[in-house]
Amino acid sequence: MKLIVQVPCLNEEATLATVLGGIPTEIEGIDEIELLVIDDGSSDRTGEIAREFGAHVLRHTRPMGLAQSFRDGIDYALAHGADIVVNTDGDNQYPQERIPDLVRPVLDGVADIAIGDRQTHTIEHFSPFKKTMQRFGSWVVNRAAGTDLPDAASGFRAYSRWSLYRLNVVTQFSYCMETIIQAGNKRLSIASVPIDTNPKTRESRLFSNMFEHMLKSGQAILRSYIMFKPWSIFAALAWVFGLIGLYPFVRYAVLLATGDHGNHFQSLMLGTLLLIGALLSIALGVLSDLSKTNRILQEQALERLKEQQYGPVTPRVGIKEIP
Numbered sequence: 001m002k003l004i005v006q007v008p009c010l011n012e013e014a015t016l017a018t019v020l021g022g023i024p025t026e027i028e029g030i031d032e033i034e035l036l037v038i039d040d041g042s043s044d045r046t047g048e049i050a051r052e053f054g055a056h057v058l059r060h061t062r063p064m065g066l067a068q069s070f071r072d073g074i075d076y077a078l079a080h081g082a083d084i085v086v087n088t089d090g091d092n093q094y095p096q097e098r099i100p101d102l103v104r105p106v107l108d109g110v111a112d113i114a115i116g117d118r119q120t121h122t123i124e125h126f127s128p129f130k131k132t133m134q135r136f137g138s139w140v141v142n143r144a145a146g147t148d149l150p151d152a153a154s155g156f157r158a159y160s161r162w163s164l165y166r167l168n169v170v171t172q173f174s175y176c177m178e179t180i181i182q183a184g185n186k187r188l189s190i191a192s193v194p195i196d197t198n199p200k201t202r203e204s205r206l207f208s209n210m211f212e213h214m215l216k217s218g219q220a221i222l223r224s225y226i227m228f229k230p231w232s233i234f235a236a237l238a239w240v241f242g243l244i245g246l247y248p249f250v251r252y253a254v255l256l257a258t259g260d261h262g263n264h265f266q267s268l269m270l271g272t273l274l275l276i277g278a279l280l281s282i283a284l285g286v287l288s289d290l291s292k293t294n295r296i297l298q299e300q301a302l303e304r305l306k307e308q309q310y311g312p313v314t315p316r317v318g319i320k321e322i323p
Helices: 016-022 046-052 066-079 096-107 128-145 161-166 176-185 210-228 230-257 265-310
Strands: 002-009 032-040 056-060 084-087 113-117 157-160 190-194
Touching: 002 016, 002 046, 002 066, 016 032, 016 046, 016 096, 032 046, 032 066, 046 056, 056 066, 066 084, 066 161, 066 265, 084 096, 084 161, 096 113, 096 157, 096 190, 113 176, 128 176, 128 210, 157 161, 161 176, 161 265, 176 190, 176 210, 210 230, 210 265, 230 265
Parallel strands: 002 032, 002 084, 032 056, 113 190
Antiparallel strands: 084 157, 113 157
16 A cells, blocks of 8 residues: 655745654555655755655646646656555645544545545634635535535545546646535545644745635636536526516516506516526526536546556445455
């Protein structure tokens, strides 16, 4: 059983040594542990420090973003035989000594993915507004994924090889929300492992303020939601437009019945436009559903391609051998 711990980094020379030094060298049930640092175009000694700790370094010549770093790390891990991949951050936010607890649900075959629950309500440097937004964001993701995870934004995660064959990151911002929504809709088992976080070392580099983070996360969630549940979005729009669009016509019929023959052209025009919007929503729903079917077939083909490229893999969760 091989574990690769990947650490996406951008100018983390101040904390990377602490992170790599805190990663366990032995874990029960794991035969080999390899360190992988994805250097996202750092201008400091990040790469040098990683090599000093014996980590393999993948370097981007210029910053490509967290999602691309995650994808490149996963490609390397699968190509080099990883059975489990742990993702942690280079800013020392997460307790590396808890990696054995994080991988345990995957090792025991009870989960395809394990996510560290930071228990954000206990983090002192999180403002009340940020704590509220973290809870709301997790609720939205859980609604889209059909899961019940307390901390959907946590990047401290363990993935089984099987789950990585089935997940495909397409966003350019962050993989966190998207992979949960994909995993939930693909019926992968996800476990939550309560953890504490280390003291804050720096501001986030993913976004300049909380509102930018909310906007980008919202875009990623909406995109993923439409990918997997297009009818939920477009059917709701069709109902809203249709009901509001019918109101002017019903009102006009009532007025005619009561003898009011005034000019109601504007309201009838508005109703017509709204009904057209309802029909367009239905059409977009049909097209999105057809696109969803095509995407599922393409993803199944991609899974087979990964098996050809990286070797076959058997799921450890939800499969029972019958003699």
